Amino acid sequence: MPVNLPLPLASELLAVPGVHIGVAEAGVRKVGRKDLTVVLIEEGASVGGVFTQNRFCAAPVQVCREHLASGAGVRAIVVNTGNANAGTGEDGLARARKTCEAAAAALGLSPEQVLPFSTGVIMEPLPVDRIVAGLPAAIADAAPAHWLRAAEGIMTTDTVPKAASAQVQIDGVTVTITGISKGAGMIRPNMATMLGFLATDAAIDTALMHRLATELAEGSFNRVTVDGDTSTNDSFVVIATKRAAHTPITSLESEQGQALKAAMLDVARRLAQAIVRDGEGATKFITVRVEGGRDASECRQVAYAIAHSPLVKTAFFASDPNLGRILAAVGYAGIADLDQTGIDLYLDDVHVAVKGGRNPAYREEDGQRVMKQQEITVRVVLGRGTAADTVWTCDFSHDYVTINADYRS
Amino acid sequence: MPVNLPLPLASELLAVPGVHIGVAEAGVRKVGRKDLTVVLIEEGASVGGVFTQNRFCAAPVQVCREHLASGAGVRAIVVNTGNANAGTGEDGLARARKTCEAAAAALGLSPEQVLPFSTGVIMEPLPVDRIVAGLPAAIADAAPAHWLRAAEGIMTTDTVPKAASAQVQIDGVTVTITGISKGAGMIRPNMATMLGFLATDAAIDTALMHRLATELAEGSFNRVTVDGDTSTNDSFVVIATKRAAHTPITSLESEQGQALKAAMLDVARRLAQAIVRDGEGATKFITVRVEGGRDASECRQVAYAIAHSPLVKTAFFASDPNLGRILAAVGYAGIADLDQTGIDLYLDDVHVAVKGGRNPAYREEDGQRVMKQQEITVRVVLGRGTAADTVWTCDFSHDYVTINADYRS
Numbered sequence: 001m002p003v004n005l006p007l008p009l010a011s012e013l014l015a016v017p018g019v020h021i022g023v024a025e026a027g028v029r030k031v032g033r034k035d036l037t038v039v040l041i042e043e044g045a046s047v048g049g050v051f052t053q054n055r056f057c058a059a060p061v062q063v064c065r066e067h068l069a070s071g072a073g074v075r076a077i078v079v080n081t082g083n084a085n086a087g088t089g090e091d092g093l094a095r096a097r098k099t100c101e102a103a104a105a106a107l108g109l110s111p112e113q114v115l116p117f118s119t120g121v122i123m124e125p126l127p128v129d130r131i132v133a134g135l136p137a138a139i140a141d142a143a144p145a146h147w148l149r150a151a152e153g154i155m156t157t158d159t160v161p162k163a164a165s166a167q168v169q170i171d172g173v174t175v176t177i178t179g180i181s182k183g184a185g186m187i188r189p190n191m192a193t194m195l196g197f198l199a200t201d202a203a204i205d206t207a208l209m210h211r212l213a214t215e216l217a218e219g220s221f222n223r224v225t226v227d228g229d230t231s232t233n234d235s236f237v238v239i240a241t242k243r244a245a246h247t248p249i250t251s252l253e254s255e256q257g258q259a260l261k262a263a264m265l266d267v268a269r270r271l272a273q274a275i276v277r278d279g280e281g282a283t284k285f286i287t288v289r290v291e292g293g294r295d296a297s298e299c300r301q302v303a304y305a306i307a308h309s310p311l312v313k314t315a316f317f318a319s320d321p322n323l324g325r326i327l328a329a330v331g332y333a334g335i336a337d338l339d340q341t342g343i344d345l346y347l348d349d350v351h352v353a354v355k356g357g358r359n360p361a362y363r364e365e366d367g368q369r370v371m372k373q374q375e376i377t378v379r380v381v382l383g384r385g386t387a388a389d390t391v392w393t394c395d396f397s398h399d400y401v402t403i404n405a406d407y408r409s
Numbered sequence: 410m411p412v413n414l415p416l417p418l419a420s421e422l423l424a425v426p427g428v429h430i431g432v433a434e435a436g437v438r439k440v441g442r443k444d445l446t447v448v449l450i451e452e453g454a455s456v457g458g459v460f461t462q463n464r465f466c467a468a469p470v471q472v473c474r475e476h477l478a479s480g481a482g483v484r485a486i487v488v489n490t491g492n493a494n495a496g497t498g499e500d501g502l503a504r505a506r507k508t509c510e511a512a513a514a515a516l517g518l519s520p521e522q523v524l525p526f527s528t529g530v531i532m533e534p535l536p537v538d539r540i541v542a543g544l545p546a547a548i549a550d551a552a553p554a555h556w557l558r559a560a561e562g563i564m565t566t567d568t569v570p571k572a573a574s575a576q577v578q579i580d581g582v583t584v585t586i587t588g589i590s591k592g593a594g595m596i597r598p599n600m601a602t603m604l605g606f607l608a609t610d611a612a613i614d615t616a617l618m619h620r621l622a623t624e625l626a627e628g629s630f631n632r633v634t635v636d637g638d639t640s641t642n643d644s645f646v647v648i649a650t651k652r653a654a655h656t657p658i659t660s661l662e663s664e665q666g667q668a669l670k671a672a673m674l675d676v677a678r679r680l681a682q683a684i685v686r687d688g689e690g691a692t693k694f695i696t697v698r699v700e701g702g703r704d705a706s707e708c709r710q711v712a713y714a715i716a717h718s719p720l721v722k723t724a725f726f727a728s729d730p731n732l733g734r735i736l737a738a739v740g741y742a743g744i745a746d747l748d749q750t751g752i753d754l755y756l757d758d759v760h761v762a763v764k765g766g767r768n769p770a771y772r773e774e775d776g777q778r779v780m781k782q783q784e785i786t787v788r789v790v791l792g793r794g795t796a797a798d799t800v801w802t803c804d805f806s807h808d809y810v811t812i813n814a815d816y817r818s
Binding site: 053054055056057084086087088089090091092121122123124125185186188227228229230231232308309310311314315317318320322323324325327328329330331332333335336338339340341343353354355356357358396397398400401402404405406 | 462463464465466493495496497498499500501530531532533534594595597636637638639640641717718719720723724726727729731732733734736737738739740741742744745747748749750752762763764765766767805806807809810811813814815
């Protein structure tokens with residue numbers, strides 16, 4: 001059961017002028033499953049993307065990088081679920097290209113204008129012929145209102161489709177932002193997440209899009225983890241269709257640029273946190289905040305050590321305030337000159353440890369009370385500087401093992 | 410159930426001249442449990458130790474480092490289970506020192522000649538008065554034949570006591586080596602493991618002991634992982650009583666030094682692997698060998714990425730050859746210039762992936778056959794050099810979650 005993650009309503013998701021979405025059943029892995037999604041983008045849009053840093057990056061990720069770098073102008077996105085087309089070598093690259101060629105032929109585009117995305121099992125051949133056969137139906141289905149169908153179409157072990165919308169005023173003009181994401185396991189994004197798409201009708205210079213995508217990912221998808229496994233297919237794409245009638249944004253530092261980025265970050269963060277709330281087997285949503293570091297990087301390093309510790313995560317699952325496990329994770333996070341006598345630990349409002357030792361005023365029942373909650377904030381104060389960073393994660397339950405022991409069967 | 414780890418027989422464990430062991434019930438955490446162990450070492454022995462690199466190292470670890478550095482000559486080791494005395498601040502240090510003082514008073518030693526060790530729950534006050542009260546009974550129990558009792562006395566979530574013996578000829582003289590270890594969770598030793606003790610009657614220069622301990626740990630305890638959590642209390646101590654009548658060893662590079670080190674490494678490795686075989690919830694013993702690297706360090710980095718991946722470990726638990734997960738772990742191991750097209754993957758004798766893609770000759774049923782075994786070797790060839798390294802780990806099962814969700818209750 002996802003943690004405080006209601007099913008999005010189709011009526012809450014706002015259409016983004018210039019974007020049409022269609023889905024179809026291609027039978028990639030299972031029959032009767034809407035597993036093929038196309039996102040059609042009208043001419044003139046700005047598109048930026050960031051992708052996994054996994055050296056075993058999937059074939060579609062490699063093709064996406066090439067096509068974005070070509071400067072051809074992205075006009076279509078094709079996403080299949082059921083097969084990741086990763087660990088598939090040269091043959092996998094050929095199949096990803098074939099997907100682009102088929103979509104380009106059907107839409108009157110060049111293949112470089114199509115970005116391919118795949119998610120699912122690794123190291124199995126992509127059934128590209130089924131995808132090619134399914135494309136006409138997906139294209140025929142395309143409509144501006146179909147965001148929820150797309151969020152459903154890209155799911156794998158997700159139990160809830162993930163989508164969010166927001167609006168912001170730029171120069172008195174209403175600008176719309178809508179995004180979708182998927183992912184529940186193999187989640188420890190590095191640069192981007194296992195498929196996130198964010199679209200706006202704002203007018204932004206194409207030259208700004210890569211930086212915008214990177215900064216949005218840094219503040220959202222690059223701050224969540226479920227199991228520490230960085231996927232081969234992580235991709236985050238930002239689309240700006242420029243249909244809104246405000247003065248085009250040419251700097252992210254301008255007042256308009258900052259307003260838009262803040263609104264887009266809000267949506268991106270909701271989508272990223274939705275992945276954690278629906279993390280495989282998750283029963284709790286944990287915010288890990290590390291303060292008092294010399295720089296944000298070491299705070300993040302400590303936060304991830306806590307967020308990845310199987311012992312910490314099983315203690316959250318059990319609602320057991322076995323909080324020494326958090327101190328142990330702080331200790332092995334890799335900060336060579338960390339002084340344990342400078343460290344304080346809080347669980348929500350409960351002050352658990354003072355200067356590296358148990359707080360004399362700490363009472364087990366206070367820790368117990370917080371541990372029973374569905375949403376918990378762990379706060380570690382390193383006492384060696386003023387930097388801070390935050391990571392979001394979930395607990396580690398029997399269902400994680402069940403889901404991942406049964407995933408392919 | 411531990412993986413191919415039979416209960417050691419007291420008759421298989423060889424006494425080491427100069428070492429006496431005694432155990433007692435001190436009631437540290439539970440009543441009726443032999444939770445206090447003393448190892449008494451006759452005068453003149455050489456002792457070396459290596460300890461956790463966790464910055465939140467426990468109070469007894471800090472005291473051990475001081476006492477070893479004092480050069481006073483170690484004569485006694487005191488180990489309690491049930492409480493780790495970690496995350497306990499200045500008060501924890503005082504309690505660890507009080508343990509040493511009490512043992513020293515009872516044995517006519519100085520406190521610096523006593524090394525304290527604790528294992529169990531973190532961030533709870535050590536009930537040092539119960540330990541002090543239990544010491545006379547433990548000392549009265551001391552005898553050379555009590556190695557198995559000691560292995561039992563230091564257990565926490567272990568299901569099987571861990572002990573091993575070997576003999577080796579040095580200058581025609583029979584030298585005996587016996588060791589014990591404990592640990593099943595919070596296992597990813599960095600310099601040493603959660604309590605390993607190795608004793609020999611060989612004659613070795615005291616000056617060589619630290620290097621000997623370090624090199625033995627590097628080849629054994631520092632190559633195993635259960636859950637990636639580096640403990641606050643990892644300690645590995647090597648004792649040489651010099652009772653054997655061979656010419657004293659003054660160099661680890663001499664023929665005699667190499668013979669002794671090889672025999673000691675064999676025992677240390679059996680003890681380290683025993684920890685994995687009895688890893689919390691383990692149903693399989695996995696050897697991860699990475700070859701063809703530029704140096705051993707990057708091979709080890711890749712091997713640990715595989716050995717720590719919850720997705721890889723749950724696939725082993727399920728006997729599911731979902732082997733793309735191994736490639737994904739190789740890809741995110743942090744080798745920035747890794748070329749996926751150079752990588753081959755083997756599961757025992759089955760060649761799964763060639764040059765980063767699925768081997769055309771690979772058949773799912775061959776992978777399935779190996780995955781069903783209790784002992785499996787994963788072999789990754791990086792194709793960029795001649796270095797290699799090996800790490801031992803176990804799978805990740807429902808029982809791991811159960812054990813760690815219930816540990817304190």
